[in-house]
Amino acid sequence: MRLPVIRNIIVFLFLILLINLFRMQCIKGPDYFRQSENNRIRLVPEGASRGIIYDRTGMPLVRNRLVFDVVAVPQEIAVKDKTSLFSKLSGFLDISSEVLADTFHYNYSAHAAFYPVMLVSNISRNTAFLIEQDRASLPGIFVQPRALRYYLYGKDTAHVLGYVGKMHQNEYERLKEYGYERRDFLGRSGIEKKFDHVLRGEAGGMQLEVDSEGSIIEVLGYKPPVRGEDLHLTIDIGLQTNIAEWVGEHKGAVGVMDAENGEVLALYSSPSYDPNVLIDRKDSEEISKILNSKDAPLLNRAVCGYAPGSIFKIVTAYAGLIEKEIDFNTTFHCPGYYKIGKAKLRCWLKQGHGGVSVENAIATSCNVFFCNTARKLGADRIAKYAKEFGLGRKTMIELPAEQIGVVPTLAWKRSKLNQKWYGGDTLNFSIGQGYLLVSPVQALKMVAFVANDGKEVMPHLIKGQGKKSNIRILSMPELQIIKHGMKKVISADYGTGHRAKVSGVQMYGKTGTAQVGNRSPHAWFTGYAEVKDQKFCFIVFLENGGHGGAQAADIAKQIVLYLRDDKDV
Amino acid sequence: MFNILSRFIKGFDKQLAIILSILIIFGLTALFSASYQKQIDTGKSFFLTQIIWMAIGMVLMFLVAKTSYNSFLSVAYITYGIHIVFLIFVLCMGRTVLGAQRWISIGGIGFQPSESSKIFTILALARIIGDNPRKLQTISGLVRPFLIVVVPMILIFKQPDLGTALVFLPIFLSIIWVGGIKLKYMLTTITLGTISLPLFWSLLKGYQKSRLMVFLNPNVDPLGAGYTINQSKIAIGSGMFSGKGWFTGTQNQLNFLPERHTDFIFSVIGEEGGFLAAGAIVILFLLLLLRGIKIAEGTKDISGRLIVTGITTMLALHAIINIGMTLGLMPVVGMPLPFISYGGSALLCNFIAIGFLFNVKMHRTVF
Numbered sequence: 001m002r003l004p005v006i007r008n009i010i011v012f013l014f015l016i017l018l019i020n021l022f023r024m025q026c027i028k029g030p031d032y033f034r035q036s037e038n039n040r041i042r043l044v045p046e047g048a049s050r051g052i053i054y055d056r057t058g059m060p061l062v063r064n065r066l067v068f069d070v071v072a073v074p075q076e077i078a079v080k081d082k083t084s085l086f087s088k089l090s091g092f093l094d095i096s097s098e099v100l101a102d103t104f105h106y107n108y109s110a111h112a113a114f115y116p117v118m119l120v121s122n123i124s125r126n127t128a129f130l131i132e133q134d135r136a137s138l139p140g141i142f143v144q145p146r147a148l149r150y151y152l153y154g155k156d157t158a159h160v161l162g163y164v165g166k167m168h169q170n171e172y173e174r175l176k177e178y179g180y181e182r183r184d185f186l187g188r189s190g191i192e193k194k195f196d197h198v199l200r201g202e203a204g205g206m207q208l209e210v211d212s213e214g215s216i217i218e219v220l221g222y223k224p225p226v227r228g229e230d231l232h233l234t235i236d237i238g239l240q241t242n243i244a245e246w247v248g249e250h251k252g253a254v255g256v257m258d259a260e261n262g263e264v265l266a267l268y269s270s271p272s273y274d275p276n277v278l279i280d281r282k283d284s285e286e287i288s289k290i291l292n293s294k295d296a297p298l299l300n301r302a303v304c305g306y307a308p309g310s311i312f313k314i315v316t317a318y319a320g321l322i323e324k325e326i327d328f329n330t331t332f333h334c335p336g337y338y339k340i341g342k343a344k345l346r347c348w349l350k351q352g353h354g355g356v357s358v359e360n361a362i363a364t365s366c367n368v369f370f371c372n373t374a375r376k377l378g379a380d381r382i383a384k385y386a387k388e389f390g391l392g393r394k395t396m397i398e399l400p401a402e403q404i405g406v407v408p409t410l411a412w413k414r415s416k417l418n419q420k421w422y423g424g425d426t427l428n429f430s431i432g433q434g435y436l437l438v439s440p441v442q443a444l445k446m447v448a449f450v451a452n453d454g455k456e457v458m459p460h461l462i463k464g465q466g467k468k469s470n471i472r473i474l475s476m477p478e479l480q481i482i483k484h485g486m487k488k489v490i491s492a493d494y495g496t497g498h499r500a501k502v503s504g505v506q507m508y509g510k511t512g513t514a515q516v517g518n519r520s521p522h523a524w525f526t527g528y529a530e531v532k533d534q535k536f537c538f539i540v541f542l543e544n545g546g547h548g549g550a551q552a553a554d555i556a557k558q559i560v561l562y563l564r565d566d567k568d569v
Numbered sequence: 570m571f572n573i574l575s576r577f578i579k580g581f582d583k584q585l586a587i588i589l590s591i592l593i594i595f596g597l598t599a600l601f602s603a604s605y606q607k608q609i610d611t612g613k614s615f616f617l618t619q620i621i622w623m624a625i626g627m628v629l630m631f632l633v634a635k636t637s638y639n640s641f642l643s644v645a646y647i648t649y650g651i652h653i654v655f656l657i658f659v660l661c662m663g664r665t666v667l668g669a670q671r672w673i674s675i676g677g678i679g680f681q682p683s684e685s686s687k688i689f690t691i692l693a694l695a696r697i698i699g700d701n702p703r704k705l706q707t708i709s710g711l712v713r714p715f716l717i718v719v720v721p722m723i724l725i726f727k728q729p730d731l732g733t734a735l736v737f738l739p740i741f742l743s744i745i746w747v748g749g750i751k752l753k754y755m756l757t758t759i760t761l762g763t764i765s766l767p768l769f770w771s772l773l774k775g776y777q778k779s780r781l782m783v784f785l786n787p788n789v790d791p792l793g794a795g796y797t798i799n800q801s802k803i804a805i806g807s808g809m810f811s812g813k814g815w816f817t818g819t820q821n822q823l824n825f826l827p828e829r830h831t832d833f834i835f836s837v838i839g840e841e842g843g844f845l846a847a848g849a850i851v852i853l854f855l856l857l858l859l860r861g862i863k864i865a866e867g868t869k870d871i872s873g874r875l876i877v878t879g880i881t882t883m884l885a886l887h888a889i890i891n892i893g894m895t896l897g898l899m900p901v902v903g904m905p906l907p908f909i910s911y912g913g914s915a916l917l918c919n920f921i922a923i924g925f926l927f928n929v930k931m932h933r934t935v936f
Contacts, residue, residue: 002746002747002749003747003862003865003878005746006743006746006747006862006878006881006882010862010881010885011859013885013889014851014852014855014858014889017851017892017893017896018848018851020898021805021839021844021847021896022844022848024896025805025806025808025809025810025839025843025844025847026844028806029806029807029808029809030809031806032803032805032806032807032809033807033809035803035806035807036804036807
């Protein structure tokens with residue numbers, strides 16, 4: 001029988017436990033008892049400074065600025081004097097002593113008695129000095145310096161960088177295993193959230209043994225904090241701030257990307273917010289304005305799905321060409337409407353475009369041409385190519401909360417809406433209306449396929465992540481035809497985007513005007529420009545911004561002008 | 570009460586029931602004191618919640634004991650497979666959320682499949698070896714049992730939950746040992762395991778390494794794990810022979826001990842009850858485990874004996890690792906003390922484990 005071996009091992013291990021227990025409690029017990037009586041340990045935490053985020057040229061986008069917190073060390077506060085202590089402290093701080101006492105009790109629960117409990121964060125420098133001067137009358141109260149995040153460009157970079165905020169209890173429970181402390185700040189959105197583990201570094205501090213007077217007897221240990229890593233972004237802060245200015249009061253999103261390697265030079269979502277207001281937690285009126293605004297400034301519109309309108313015709317044209325339902329010479333007659341059953345789907349040009357080829361259909365954004373193409377293709381074949389262009393899935397840009405959008409199919413409509421797919425749905429789909437939802441970043445990726453003759457790039461924000469892709473996913477000859485059409489959008493006088501024309505730069509564009517209920521339509525303008533043997537894709541999306549060839553095209557023009565004149569890479 | 574039970578239930582193990590009851594009463598007493606401060610601060614009654622958990626645990630224990638373990642064995646591969654799926658699922662979800670994810674939620678109730686997977690791996694092992702015990706004598710016959718253990722182990726290690734993953738190894742060794750592996754193979758397995766330790770070290774995550782480092786030298790991290798070990802040792806040691814008395818442990822009541830109602834509850838027992846109480850707990854655990862060995866010895870059926878061996882080893886490890894950790898003899902790995910620490914998943918699983926000890930005693934064939 002082999003069980004006695006196991007029994008012996010168990011008995012042996014338990015004997016070790018018992019012997020050690022006996023040694024600790026009965027032999028060395030008095031020593032430990034003394035230690036427990038004098039257990040006055042003080043922790044002086046020293047936070048790690050968070051990594052700095054730089055733009056592509058090495059300009060810092062954030063700074064860590066020094067602020068002061070008021071903390072209380074529970075074991076050094078005499079229990080009886082608590083009320084008088086807090087009322088004395090409240091004289092310095094303009095906060096009622098009841099609130100101070102409540103904060104103290106609320107924050108105390110999680111920690112040991114010598115662990116500093118946060119009472120008030122981010123007090124003014126003056127108040128800090130006043131409290132320090134009066135230290136003797138405030139036993140157990142300390143002023144601690146701490147680094148606080150400051151975003152140098154405020155609103156302009158809010159959605160890319162995100163912001164940091166205090167940890168909630170449930171987040172702490174989940175993260176404490178990874179060395180997070182209750183008092184730590186956590187990336188709340190954007191790069192700050194996605195790369196929190198890289199940026200945060202590792203907190204350190206000192207463990208001191210103090211006597212009953214509070215003076216130091218011995219330093220029990222010191223752990224130096226480890227600084228967080230810096231991040232270098234692909235963002236060009238000059239372009240980014242300019243775009244913020246050009247977009248102004250409009251709602252929407254604008255992005256610029258190096259077409260060949262996917263480096264995102266600018267990505268702006270409007271309306272924006274000032275993250276410093278959220279971090280400071282001082283201006284509660286401004287904070288509630290941000291949180292409660294019906295324009296949802298916290299929402300990053302660059303990664304949210306919207307009806308793309310005619311910019312989707314790039315996909316429909318490609319699907320028609322590659323499936324050989326149309327070719328370079330195919331023309332359809334546009335009388336100004338397309339008849340389906342008894343209904344008429346209007347082309348945006350009332351008098352009609354006459355006979356149009358695919359190239360001119362892109363240039364003039366003729367709906368009738370694409371309705372004819374769509375009728376031949378059917379919805380599922382359009383959907384197939386939409387997916388090849390990267391729509392309906394994440395681009396994997398380094399931003400949290402990226403939406404995948406919707407590429408509708410017959411099966412999708414049946415399972416999601418429990419409805420039959422109608423012929424009209426196919427027509428709507430082909431011109432970027434109906435159920436289709438595309439995010440501005442997806443649109444950037446889509447147009448990069450055209451710029452790269454079918455090679456895929458991954459839009460990204462961290463420098464050095466991008467590789468030039470050599471795998472051709474889409475077919476070049478078909479894209480060439482679409483390219484010609486997109487060139488005419490800008491260069492031809494009848495092109496819908498001719499307002500964006502910049503002399504000396506070869507540009508390709510596509511406008512989109514997506515109908516949304518009774519409100520003014522969404523304006524889209526996408527395309528790319530060849531500047532000094534580089535190709536830059538751009539996307540301008542203005543929520544309820546009217547015609548894509550109007551203000552959206554103007555913003556695109558300013559971007560290209562900037563790339564031509566101001567940027568030197 | 571146990572007399573009545575043993576009259577009605579054939580093979581009911583009265584001794585096991587008595588030892589378990591004493592442990593539970595001890596545990597609740599300690600928890601009441603350990604969670605008192607925290608209850609005042611948070612307004613949440615840990616004590617009452619724990620009683621509810623215990624009630625659920627006991628119901629599960631009785632349910633497990635009722636149906637013969639042979640029925641459990643017949644579906645052992647299926648339950649094992651389901652757990653592997655759970656573990657993969659947890660791992661995939663953990664990928665999308667920052668940090669570790671050990672929980673999955675079914676119908677709003679969260680549970681940790683890594684806990685229960687220990688039990689169902691034991692069942693799968695007992696089944697495969699019990700079906701053909703002679704196979705274990707050959708090297709090729711060892712491969713499948715080894716795979717059964719390694720797959721959940723790696724999945725749990727990846728979560729990452731080092732402590733739970735490591736428990737699988739001794740369980741495996743004890744089962745194949747009792748299952749009849751040749752001595753030279755056993756020695757080879759242990760030697761190979763020892764040699765591969767450095768490799769294992771390189772697979773550890775940063776915080777896991779630092780925890781092990783802290784164990785070797787608590788001053789490495791005076792603010793983190795090292796602090797906990799030091800405070801726990803002071804708490805236990807200062808209890809001396811007879812303890813400071815219930816509710817009067819300064820380390821405990823003054824919030825010096827973090828996690829004192831969960832992983833470090835033994836420190837509270839040591840401080841407030843002294844060597845008398847802490848030693849009693851150690852001896853109670855030992856008696857419980859010896860009872861397990863006794864049941865195994867009395868079971869002729871291979872599978873039944875292996876279930877009891879595996880379960881006993883598992884409970885032994887839970888107790889030894891936890892107590893060893895509070896005494897500073899083991900690294901801090903986050904292992905609750907069976908039947909005493911506050912907490913859901915682990916508590917329920919330990920009750921289910923005991924349920925299997927009762928089960929085999931009741932349903933084994935007597936020759």
